[in-house]
Amino acid sequence: MSSDKYCFGVDIGGTTIKLAVLSTKGEIFKKWEIPTNKSQRGKHIAYDIHEAIEAARSELDIHKSNILGIGVGAPGFINTKTGFIYVAVNIGWEDYDFGNELSKLSGYPVWVDNDANLAALGENWLGAGNGAENVIAVTLGTGVGGGIIANGQIISGANGMAAEIGHMTVISNGGAPCNCGKTGCLETEASATAIVRKVKEALVTIPDSSLNKVEDLTAKDVFRAAAAHDPAANKVLTSVTDTLGLAIANLAIAVNPNKVIIGGGVSKAGDQLLNPLKETFKSYALARTFEACTFEIAELGNDAGVIGGAYLVKENL
Amino acid sequence: MSSDKYCFGVDIGGTTIKLAVLSTKGEIFKKWEIPTNKSQRGKHIAYDIHEAIEAARSELDIHKSNILGIGVGAPGFINTKTGFIYVAVNIGWEDYDFGNELSKLSGYPVWVDNDANLAALGENWLGAGNGAENVIAVTLGTGVGGGIIANGQIISGANGMAAEIGHMTVISNGGAPCNCGKTGCLETEASATAIVRKVKEALVTIPDSSLNKVEDLTAKDVFRAAAAHDPAANKVLTSVTDTLGLAIANLAIAVNPNKVIIGGGVSKAGDQLLNPLKETFKSYALARTFEACTFEIAELGNDAGVIGGAYLVKENL
Incomplete structure (x- = not known):
């Protein structure tokens, strides 16, 4: 060559x-x-x-x-x-x-x-970020991961722990137990795993949900049911996007990103996830913080x- | 010269x-x-x-x-x-x-x-930071301000809005109105102004508090009363340090600081503020995040x- x-x-x-x-x-x-x-x-x-x-x-x-x-x-x-x-x-x-x-x-x-x-x-180099100087990347999969770019550089932190955003506390008093040992972490409320758990909890009181008949329920099933106006799916996704919008807005108030990039399996829901997420983000963010940033779905996959x-x-x- | x-x-x-x-x-x-x-x-x-x-x-x-x-x-x-x-x-x-x-x-x-x-x-240069590479500075005064240093550089963000940490949402549903137009911002729960407001609210149901007799109540009065085990002062400061510990822990999960520097008028309370704050921070932070960082009171004042x-x-x- x-x-x-x-x-x-x-x-x-x-x-x-x-x-x-x-x-x-x-x-x-x-x-x-x-x-x-x-x-x-x-x-x-x-x-x-x-x-x-x-x-x-x-x-x-x-x-x-x-x-x-x-x-x-x-x-x-x-x-x-x-x-x-x-x-x-x-x-x-x-x-x-x-x-x-x-x-x-x-x-x-x-x-x-x-x-x-x-x-x-x-x-940020070859995908959805388009070389932005300030980025919050959130991966919604089995867990919730992330990466933060500020002034064009990745933030690693004092001992390699930066951007562990799945472990931001979103329920201060109680919440589900997390693998990290805490409770109420973002990961326990907004991962694919959390979506399935929350739907199963919701189904107890919503017997007419179509999801009652689905075996081996996945987050994908929940988004599909929500698109067909299933009450349990809608209830859970409303709660998930509210929590996620709050957590990302609080991060954005610290980082003031040009881009928020959402990746991982759950991001395959595309606009069905992004549109309500942008709305809740807007309600919790400062106006200038909201104006400065766009939301994107990750493009590069694995x-x-x-x-x-x-x-x-x-x-x- | x-x-x-x-x-x-x-x-x-x-x-x-x-x-x-x-x-x-x-x-x-x-x-x-x-x-x-x-x-x-x-x-x-x-x-x-x-x-x-x-x-x-x-x-x-x-x-x-x-x-x-x-x-x-x-x-x-x-x-x-x-x-x-x-x-x-x-x-x-x-x-x-x-x-x-x-x-x-x-x-x-x-x-x-x-x-x-x-x-x-x-x-961070000549005061409490001692040249740390990753710092969260929080100013607790009339409002709540902040600055974030990552990789040795100040974070300014996409449009100069970074580190507006007084406007992180800490009460997602309701909370007091903030000057920014939102409700439930950190500033409405942990500033000197907020401490005074919260004490006045608490005094309604705690008639035997010594603070009932104080005119032109200030945050300093509240810390003094808490040191003398006043029930209203203790109740409010417990709530304030819990909220502040949660907000700083969530920030620290993103930034992974070596130092958290607390400044502003409220920081004059010194260890009376720092000790409970470190405890609540520890309960909301990841263990490695907690281990990596020390808390300091700002030294340079104005x-x-x-x-x-x-x-x-x-x-x-």
């Missing part, structure tokens, strides 16, 4: 590791995945990534000197200055100097950040992480 | 304009104030500042080439890239290209930011703004 410069993006998940090779302009030359080998507390992962990258480099005929580095996302708490992993429960890592290990193995500079943060960077990884390399050079 | 380099800090308030001359190392060489001339919608202010700075420069015998620039804080919404003021209600400015005007008059580079943001920068102005110059060079 030509003498262009290339960045590797890597997104480590509990089951697979996604990889991609991008130019600094954002062209994707190769995208693939390998299994996550979690044996022996994930000690083989760095080598597996090194091998996968070397094979791709050779296949694409890229000279080593044209590789700018590797940007890696991992699901955990990370010292983004050093690439040191405090803990990544799903992978088995704890107090692991991953960034330095991968850098030594590969010979390239390595940057590491939280996977949700990299997804936000990726969406590719956001590897694209964000490549951006991390580009940004740090 | 020697050939050191100097920064001017300016803090424009509704009554007075504070000014200071600092070295880049943070030594304060002169600190003074002039009245704010609000006649003709504040059109003379830029010239007044220029004159005051020239007089001080001459008095201190600083050569023009050793002035690095002027950092100005104003109470309003500002385009921090250009120094353009969208609106500063208390001064009378609207859509005013203040930064460029002062720069033309003085011949020095000028940077402008919101006064609360500059106070946060000042505290000087924080001019010091932050000088820092803005230093930071931008």
